[in-house]
Amino acid sequence: MDKSKLDHLLLEAHARDDHDALIRYYTLAADEREAARDTDAACFYLTHAFVFALESGAPEADTLNARLAAHGRAHRLDFSD
Amino acid sequence: MNKHSPLSSVLAEVNIANGLPNEHYVDPAIFAEERKSVLYANWSGVGFGKDVPEEGDAKPVDFLGMPLLIVRDRDGEIGVFQNTCRHRGMILVDTPRKIGGAIRCPYHSWCYSLKGELRATPHVGGPGHNTHEDVDRSDLGLVRVRSYVWRDVIFVNVDGNAPAFEDAHAALLERWKEFDQPVHHGGETSSFKLEVKTNWKLAVENYCESYHLPWVHPGLNSYSRLEDHYNIEARGHYSGQGTLVYRQLTDQDGATFEDFPGLSDKWDEGAEYIALYPNVLLGVQRDHAFAIVLEPVDQENTVEHIELYYAKSIEDTPQHDGLRASNAQLWKTVFEEDVFVVEGMQKGRHGVLFDGGRFSPAMDGPTHNFHHWVATQIENGRAD
Ligand code: FES
Ligand SMILES: [Fe+2]
Numbered sequence: 001m002d003k004s005k006l007d008h009l010l011l012e013a014h015a016r017d018d019h020d021a022l023i024r025y026y027t028l029a030a031d032e033r034e035a036a037r038d039t040d041a042a043c044f045y046l047t048h049a050f051v052f053a054l055e056s057g058a059p060e061a062d063t064l065n066a067r068l069a070a071h072g073r074a075h076r077l078d079f080s081d
Numbered sequence: 082m083n084k085h086s087p088l089s090s091v092l093a094e095v096n097i098a099n100g101l102p103n104e105h106y107v108d109p110a111i112f113a114e115e116r117k118s119v120l121y122a123n124w125s126g127v128g129f130g131k132d133v134p135e136e137g138d139a140k141p142v143d144f145l146g147m148p149l150l151i152v153r154d155r156d157g158e159i160g161v162f163q164n165t166c167r168h169r170g171m172i173l174v175d176t177p178r179k180i181g182g183a184i185r186c187p188y189h190s191w192c193y194s195l196k197g198e199l200r201a202t203p204h205v206g207g208p209g210h211n212t213h214e215d216v217d218r219s220d221l222g223l224v225r226v227r228s229y230v231w232r233d234v235i236f237v238n239v240d241g242n243a244p245a246f247e248d249a250h251a252a253l254l255e256r257w258k259e260f261d262q263p264v265h266h267g268g269e270t271s272s273f274k275l276e277v278k279t280n281w282k283l284a285v286e287n288y289c290e291s292y293h294l295p296w297v298h299p300g301l302n303s304y305s306r307l308e309d310h311y312n313i314e315a316r317g318h319y320s321g322q323g324t325l326v327y328r329q330l331t332d333q334d335g336a337t338f339e340d341f342p343g344l345s346d347k348w349d350e351g352a353e354y355i356a357l358y359p360n361v362l363l364g365v366q367r368d369h370a371f372a373i374v375l376e377p378v379d380q381e382n383t384v385e386h387i388e389l390y391y392a393k394s395i396e397d398t399p400q401h402d403g404l405r406a407s408n409a410q411l412w413k414t415v416f417e418e419d420v421f422v423v424e425g426m427q428k429g430r431h432g433v434l435f436d437g438g439r440f441s442p443a444m445d446g447p448t449h450n451f452h453h454w455v456a457t458q459i460e461n462g463r464a465d
Pocket of ligand 2: 287288293297298415419
C-alpha cells in the first residue's frame with residue numbers, strides 16, 4: 001500500500017478511535033519499514049500498534065511487544081494473566 | 082497559633098455541651114481543615130461497588146477536589162487510585178468507561194494495568210525507544226489509595242494513617258455480623274441522589290437522631306412511635322438509632338421481600354440506622370438495607386447518594402420489581418422530607434450569634450457523639 005493511502009487510513013482510524021484498524025495499519029506501516037531495514041521508523045510504528053493493542057486488550061499486544069523487545073526497544077511483558 | 086475557637090465546649094458531656102460552632106459549617110478554611118483531619122484521615126465513603134459491576138469498569142470520582150479512579154480488575158477486586166498520570170500529571174480517565182486492556186493516558190500514552198502497574202512508556206527513550214535506564218517502571222505505578230469495600234460501599238483512607246478498616250470499625254462489624262452477607266442492589270429505581278444546600282455534617286446529624294421523627298415524618302411515625310426507638314452511641318466510632326417496630330412492606334397480594342438468611346429474632350421487628358463516621362449512613366432491616374454516601378461538595382453543599390439493597394438479586398426476583406419501586410418511593414419521600422431541615426439548619430448557622438446550640442440530654446446523644454468525634458479529629462489535626 002502506498003504511504004499516502006496508509007496515512008489516510010490511519011488518520012481515519014484515529015478519527016473513529018477504531019483500535020482494531022489502528023493496530024492493523026500501524027502494524028502494516030511497521031512491516032513496510034522493517035522490510036526496508038529502517039528500524040527506527042519500524043519501531044515507531046510498532047510502538048503505536050502495541051499501545052493500542054495493549055489499551056484494548058487485543059491479543060496482538062503480546063507479539064508486538066515481543067517484536068519491540070527483539071529490537072531492544074521495550075521490556076518484554078508478561079501477558080499470561 | 083490557633084485562630085479558631087477551642088472546641089472544649091463540644092467535647093463536654095451531652096447535658097452541658099454546645100454543638101460545633103458556626104464556622105464549622107460556613108467557613109471554607111474549616112472545610113479545608115476537615116478535608117485533611119476528618120475526611121482524608123479516616124475511612125470515608127466515595128462510591129459503591131455496583132457502579133463498577135464488571136471487570137474493567139472504571140469510574141472517576143472527585144473526592145473533595147481530589148481525582149480518584151475506582152477500578153474493578155480482572156480478579157474482580159475493586160481498587161482505588163489517584164486518577165493522575167505519573168508522567169506529567171494528566172487526568173487519566175474523565176468519564177466512566179470499560180477498560181479493555183490497559184488504562185492509557187490520553188496525553189503521551191503511558192499505559193497502566195488495572196492493578197495500577199505501569200506497563201508501557203512509549204517513546205520514553207526517544208521515538209521508537211520505549212525504555213530509558215532512568216525511568217524505572219516499577220517505581221511509577223499509579224498511586225494506590227487505601228480502600229475497603231463493606232456492604233457495597235467503597236471506603237478510602239486517603240492519608241493512609243487510619244487503623245485498618247476491620248480494626249477501626251470492629252465494633253460495628255461485630256454489632257452487625259448477622260448482616261455480613263451479600264447484598265444485591267435493587268436496580269435503577271433503587272438509586273437516587275439528592276443535591277442539598279447543607280454542610281455534610283448536618284446530614285449526618287439529622288440521620289442519627291429519632292427526636293425529629295414525629296414532627297418531620299408524621300407518616301413514618303404513625304407506625305413507628307418515638308418510644309419504640311432507641312439511641313445507638315459508640316464514642317469515637319458511630320451513632321444512630323434503632324427501632325423495635327420495623328414492619329415489612331407488603332404489596333397488594335400480601336407479598337414481602339425475602340429476608341436476609343439466618344437472622345436472629347431480634348431482627349423480626351428490629352432495624353438499625355447508623356452513621357459510620359465520617360460520611361456513610363447505613364440502614365439494616367430484615368429484608369432490605371440501604372447505604373448513603375454523603376459527598377461534601379463545599380461547606381454549604383452536599384450530594385446524598387442513596388442506594389437500596391436486597392437479599393436477592395433483581396434477576397432472581399422479578400416478581401418483586403413493583404415492591405422494590407414502592408419501597409424506593411417510600412424511602413425517597415422520607416429522605417426528601419429531611420431536606421428542608423438540613424437546609425434550614427445550614428441557613429440557621431449564618432446567624433452569627435448562634436452558639437452551636439444545646440442538646441437534649443435524653444434524645445440527642447447520637448448527635449453529640451458525632452460532634453464529639455468531629456471535634457476530636459479537628460483537635461488531633463491541630464495538634465500535629
Ligand atoms: S501525562 Fe500521562 S503520559 Fe504524559
Ligand atoms: Fe429524618
